[in-house]
Amino acid sequence: xxxxxxxxxxxxxxxxxxxxxxxxxxxxxxxxxxxxxxxxxxxxxxxxxxxxxxxxxxxxxxxxxxxxxxxxxxxxxxxxxxxxxxxxxxxxxxxxxxxxxxxxxxxxxxxxxxxxxxxxxxxxxxxxxxxxxxxxxxxxxxxxxxxxxxxxxxxxxxxxxxxxxxxxxxxxxxxxxxxxxxxxxxxxxxxxxxxxxxxxxxxxxxxxxxxxxxxxxxxxxxxxxxxxxxxxxxxxxxxxxxxxxxxxxxxxxxxxxxxxxxxxxxxxxxxxxxxxxxxxxxxxxxxxxxxxxxxxxxxxxxxxxxxxxxxxxxxxxxxxxxxxxxxxxxxxxxxxxxxxxxxxxxxxxxxxxxxxxxxxxxxxxxxxxxxxxxxxxxxxxxxxxxxxxx
Amino acid sequence: xxxxxxxxxxxxxxxxxxxxxxxxxxxxxxxxxxxxxxxxxxxxxxxxxxxxxxxxxxxxxxxxxxxxxxxxxxxxxxxxxxxxxxxxxxxxxxxxxxxxxxxxxxxxxxxxxxxxxxxxxxxxxxxxxxxxxxxxxxxxxxxxxxxxxxxxxxxxxxxxxxxxxxxxxxxxxxxxxxxxxxxxxxxxxxxxxxxxxxxxxxxxxxxxxxxxxxxxxxxxxxxxxxxxxxxxxxxxxxxxxxxxxxxxxxxxxxxxxxxxxxxxxxxxxxxxxxxxxxxxxxxxxxxxxxxxxxxxxxxxxxxxxxxxxxxxxxxxxxxxxxxxxxxxxxxxxxxxxxxxxxxxxxxxxxxxxxxxxxxxxxxxxxxxxxxxxxxxxxxxxxxxxxxxxx
Numbered sequence: 001x002x003x004x005x006x007x008x009x010x011x012x013x014x015x016x017x018x019x020x021x022x023x024x025x026x027x028x029x030x031x032x033x034x035x036x037x038x039x040x041x042x043x044x045x046x047x048x049x050x051x052x053x054x055x056x057x058x059x060x061x062x063x064x065x066x067x068x069x070x071x072x073x074x075x076x077x078x079x080x081x082x083x084x085x086x087x088x089x090x091x092x093x094x095x096x097x098x099x100x101x102x103x104x105x106x107x108x109x110x111x112x113x114x115x116x117x118x119x120x121x122x123x124x125x126x127x128x129x130x131x132x133x134x135x136x137x138x139x140x141x142x143x144x145x146x147x148x149x150x151x152x153x154x155x156x157x158x159x160x161x162x163x164x165x166x167x168x169x170x171x172x173x174x175x176x177x178x179x180x181x182x183x184x185x186x187x188x189x190x191x192x193x194x195x196x197x198x199x200x201x202x203x204x205x206x207x208x209x210x211x212x213x214x215x216x217x218x219x220x221x222x223x224x225x226x227x228x229x230x231x232x233x234x235x236x237x238x239x240x241x242x243x244x245x246x247x248x249x250x251x252x253x254x255x256x257x258x259x260x261x262x263x264x265x266x267x268x269x270x271x272x273x274x275x276x277x278x279x280x281x282x283x284x285x286x287x288x289x290x291x292x293x294x295x296x297x298x299x300x301x302x303x304x305x306x307x308x309x310x311x312x313x314x315x316x317x318x319x320x321x322x323x324x325x326x327x328x329x330x331x332x333x334x335x336x337x338x339x340x341x342x343x344x345x346x347x348x349x350x351x352x353x354x355x356x357x358x359x360x361x362x363x364x365x366x367x368x369x370x371x372x373x374x375x376x377x378x379x380x381x382x383x384x385x386x387x388x389x390x
Numbered sequence: 391x392x393x394x395x396x397x398x399x400x401x402x403x404x405x406x407x408x409x410x411x412x413x414x415x416x417x418x419x420x421x422x423x424x425x426x427x428x429x430x431x432x433x434x435x436x437x438x439x440x441x442x443x444x445x446x447x448x449x450x451x452x453x454x455x456x457x458x459x460x461x462x463x464x465x466x467x468x469x470x471x472x473x474x475x476x477x478x479x480x481x482x483x484x485x486x487x488x489x490x491x492x493x494x495x496x497x498x499x500x501x502x503x504x505x506x507x508x509x510x511x512x513x514x515x516x517x518x519x520x521x522x523x524x525x526x527x528x529x530x531x532x533x534x535x536x537x538x539x540x541x542x543x544x545x546x547x548x549x550x551x552x553x554x555x556x557x558x559x560x561x562x563x564x565x566x567x568x569x570x571x572x573x574x575x576x577x578x579x580x581x582x583x584x585x586x587x588x589x590x591x592x593x594x595x596x597x598x599x600x601x602x603x604x605x606x607x608x609x610x611x612x613x614x615x616x617x618x619x620x621x622x623x624x625x626x627x628x629x630x631x632x633x634x635x636x637x638x639x640x641x642x643x644x645x646x647x648x649x650x651x652x653x654x655x656x657x658x659x660x661x662x663x664x665x666x667x668x669x670x671x672x673x674x675x676x677x678x679x680x681x682x683x684x685x686x687x688x689x690x691x692x693x694x695x696x697x698x699x700x701x702x703x704x705x706x707x708x709x710x711x712x713x714x715x716x717x718x719x720x721x722x723x724x725x726x727x728x729x730x731x732x733x734x735x736x737x738x739x740x741x742x743x744x745x746x747x748x749x750x751x752x753x754x755x756x757x758x759x760x761x762x763x764x765x766x767x768x769x770x771x772x773x774x775x776x777x778x779x780x
Contacts, residue, residue, distance in 0.1 A: 004396035009554060034537040035555045036547065074541045094726065115557050117731065147424040147464045157426065164399060165425045167505050223620070223641065229627035230613070230620020233641045237619035240695055240729055242643075248651070249641030251613065251623045257638035257681070261651075291647070305630055336484060339630055341507065 014043035024107055027127065030114025032097040034076040040111060041100075045084040048102060052082040055089050058098050065096065094121045101126070136177040137187055140200040142352050146172050152193045161186040170334070170345035171199065199352050206351050207239050213358040214245035214294075221354060222291035223249035224262055224283040224298035226274065227317065231347045232297060248291040252283065262286030275300050275312055280320035281327045288322035295357070296322040297350050303342045317346050321353050328357065404433035414497055417517065420504025422487040424466040430501055431472060431490075438492060440475040444468075448479060448488050455486065484511045491516070526567040527577055530590040532742050536562050542583045551576040560724070560735035561589065589742050596741050597629050603748040604635035604684075611744060612681035613639035614652055614673040614688035616664065617707065621737045622687060638681040642673065652676030665690050667708050667719050674712035685747070686712040687740050693732045707736050711743050718747065 007017050009031065018026070031040030045052045058081040066073045083089055083100045090099035090112075097113035099122050112122035141149060146165050149172055156163055161178035163186075176186045191198060200206040214221060223233045223246075233249035236242055250261050255274055258264040263286040264279055272278045283298035301317030308314035315334035320327055330353055334345045397407050399421065408416070421430030435442045448471040456463050473479055473490045480489035480502075487503035489512050502512035531539060536555050539562055546553055551568035553576075566576045581588060590596040604611060613623045613636075623639035626632055640651050645664055648654040653676040654669055662668045673688035691707030698704035705724035710717055720743055724735045 002398065006394035008392065033555065033557070035540045035553075037552075037554045071535075074537045076537050076540055115559070117559070117726075117728070145461075147466050150425045150466055151464045162427075164427045165423070167423070169505070169507070225620070228624065229636070230615070230623035230639055230641060233620035233643075234618065234624055234733075237643065238730065240693075246619070247644035248647035249620055249643070251620060251639030251641065253623075253627065253633055253639070254637035261638065303630075336507075338507065340628065343624075 009037045009039055011039050011043050011046065014040060015046045018043065018047040018109065021107070021109075025127075026107065026109045027123070028109065028111045029119050032080065032099065032111065032113045034074070034080055034096070036076075038079070041079075041082060041084065044087070044100075044102060044109070044111060048084050048086070048104070050085040053085045054078075054081050055083050055098070058083070058089055058091065061091060061098075062096060090122065090126050092118065092122070094118050099126065133180050134178070135180040135183040136175060137183055138202040139174045139176075139187070139190060139194075139198055140206070141172045141174065141194060141197040142170060142199045142348055144172065144194070144197040149174065149194060149197070153190055156186055156189055159186045159189060169337070169341060170348045199348070199355060205238070206348065206355065207236055207242075210236070210351060210355055210358065211239045211242055211245055213355075215241075217294075219294035220245050220247055220291075221295040221297065222247065222287045222293040224287035224296060225249065225251050226253060226258070226283070226300040227303045228299055228343050228346050228350070229253055231343055232299065232350050235347050235351065247293065250283075250287050250290075258283060262290065273312070275302055275316055275318060277318050277320070277329050277331065280318035281322075281329060284320035284322035284327055294324060295354060297354055298322070299346050299350050301342065301346060303339045303346075304337075305339055315342050317342070317349070319346075319350055319353050321357055323357055328353070399427045399429055401429050401433050401436065404429060405436045408433065408437040408499065411497070411499075415517075416497065416499045417513070418499065418501045419509050422470065422489065422501065422503045424464070424470055424486070426466075428469070431469075431474065434477070434490075434492060434499070434501060435474040438474050438476070438494070442472040443475045444471050445473050445479050445488070448473070448481065451481065451488075452486060480512065480516050482508065482512070484508050489516065523570050524567070525570040525573040526565060527573055528592040529564045529566075529577070529580060529584075529588055530596070531562045531564065531584060531587040532560060532589045532738055534562065534584070534587040539564065539584060539587070543580055546576055546579055549576045549579060559727070559731060560738045589738070589745060595628070596738065596745065597626055597632075600626070600741060600745055600748065601629045601632055601635055603745075605631075607684075609684035610635050610637055610681075611685040611687065612637065612677045612683040614677035614686060615639065615641050616643060616648070616673075616689060617691040617693045618689055618733050618736050618740070619643055621733055622689065622740050625737050625741065637683065640673075640677055640680075648673060652680065663702070665692055665702055665706055665708060667710070667721065670708035670710035671712075671717045671719060674710035674717055678712035684714060685744060687744055688712070689736050689740050691732065691736060693729045693736075694727075695729055705732050707732070707739070709736075709740055709743050711747055713747055718743070 002023065005017065007013050028040060031038045041052060062077060062081060063073065080097055084102065087100040087102050090101060092098050095113060095115060095118040097118065099110065099112045102109040110127060112119050146167055150165065160182045161176045164175040166173040174190065176183050200209060225232055230251045236246050252258040252261050255269050259266055262283050264282045268278050268282060280298050280300050283300060284296045287298060288296035298320045299317060302308050302312060302314050304314030313333060315337055317332050317334065319330040332349055334342045337345065392413065395407065397403050418430060421428045431442060452467060452471060453463065470487055474492060477490040477492050480491060482488050485503060485505060485508040487508065489500065489502045492499040500517060502509050536557050540555065550572045551566045554565040556563040564580065566573050590599060615622055620641045626636050642648040642651050645659050649656055652673050654672045658668050658672060670688050670690050673690065674686045677688060678686035688710045689707060692698055692702060692704050694704030703723060705727055707722050707724065709720040722739055724732045727735065
């Protein structure tokens, strides 16, 4: 893919753009729906200087689809059966919009619906690009800044790959592209140099990696969430089959819920506040006990934008991991982040904490940071000090 | 905004693109970081045919920022202090990258960091576009297909606005643009015609709308989630201050958790299965009782891709709303969706269910569908039949 362009929904703009495209394969996404702002088919006909003609098979498919669903066709639906004369119609089994293909000289223009699920299906079904030996792989890192990662990876460009970094808060993405065997070689190099920060690869997400390790050991994890309010449990259960390692989670947003559901002690809340090491540890131990799980992850923090104090600014989050060998604690301040940013960082940090324990990286890498080059998190408290179980 | 272009991280491509830009204001995002693939500043210098020069103030700011965080500067960080000679340096208080502004004839080129949080700050701080009377507003609809919505809105184009539809599963977005007073007029028109499907507007999200209504009445809501596993609670608590109306949620993924935490009866699970009207209603009533909340929303469904049967295909979800006047039930099948699609649709449908109750729309609009034009959901079961409380 050499270029990507967004064109407004205007007939002349789309037509002009098609005319000036030089690529041998042009994929156009969107504008094939039934509404009046769906102008791609009209622009394609103008561009080829041909009329729009109705395709009988498309009409038949649309009519029977609506009949099967017992829904009336509206007049605008019929526009979806019109195609530029001479186009190859590309029928769909995943939506109401068909696509089409046009040829001009050596160029091939593919017109696909823009609904992401449908677009993906059309690419897989109709875009039979020749397989190449070119490969592109992505590694995700957490807890290390972009410029430090680049220093760790000094020399990787000499392995004949193209290297791209992207700060996609709270993680850093490293994308390696090139000939397959060069990329494989560079991946090994990158993992050796930066493995302690690696949390996911393009073929295995953080949740999938954690799930695989728990499943192998027939272990389970429970969650006890305050500031993320279910976001960690939702992330763990993205993985199909996660009911094998995840049975239950607790969203204890209010203090009285922490007390009732997890057995957090009221005097602890009063003495240390809800956002504290002590409460996080009691939440984790409570969740582990009630859910009868091997592990429990607990988070309590200040997502903001209000509620921060000088001692506990917005972004302060306490993490606790109840494990078979005791309860572990971490403490981050995710600085200068929006409410959503703090919550997203908390989800990744919580799962990373569990991953580190499962991969026995706690001792090898006793600190997670600093991540301060990009100023997104700082470890400020005691961390990973095993406490005795209460 | 008339055009958007994605350019690869290649010096000649960026330079060539800058040279051919005709717009009076060009905003360039990204490529100002410290790593070797950050080439925008080099391309800008080539384009203007000037050298890169170090900015003393930028260097001072960077050095003190790193010192304050107690992090070592790496050599690549110093690249962030280089700017094309003659550029106006645009300093940042939200990250390590400064931006810059170049003039060529009547054109203004703004170069901003690409990290979304920083880009947004630069736009707000440095892009002082004149205020216009132009306005653009978005309405979000759930439960109605795109082509039916367009039919409902027949005649809206005559109000002198430009109208755009976008299917952003599970919702349909309607965007209206034009002169402010025309847009206001069109918004009223659209709400009158399609108000029963409206769930959010650009200045108030679904969660914010629900929060406002609950807060006005000093009411609370609890959640009991199986297939979404915390996603509904996480959505409700996106809103700052949501601790006033949300105290607690239950993520009961396994059957035994439904029994223990919510008091679902084992014989009910055995007779009807976990994905059933009966279990959904017991989950909602249990959550309402345990959390002592005014409302409780419960969902139980088959997110897939495995676990479907002929009677309960993947996408089957039962919703229950425990309210002061009894427990209400809905049943959807979100067809042909990915696991993530089913979960996202379930979150929106669950919150819409509560919204309908809060806005007393249950009786006016007894059915939510059909949504079948785009084949994303079909109501198949009994719905909104108030049951007696168990």
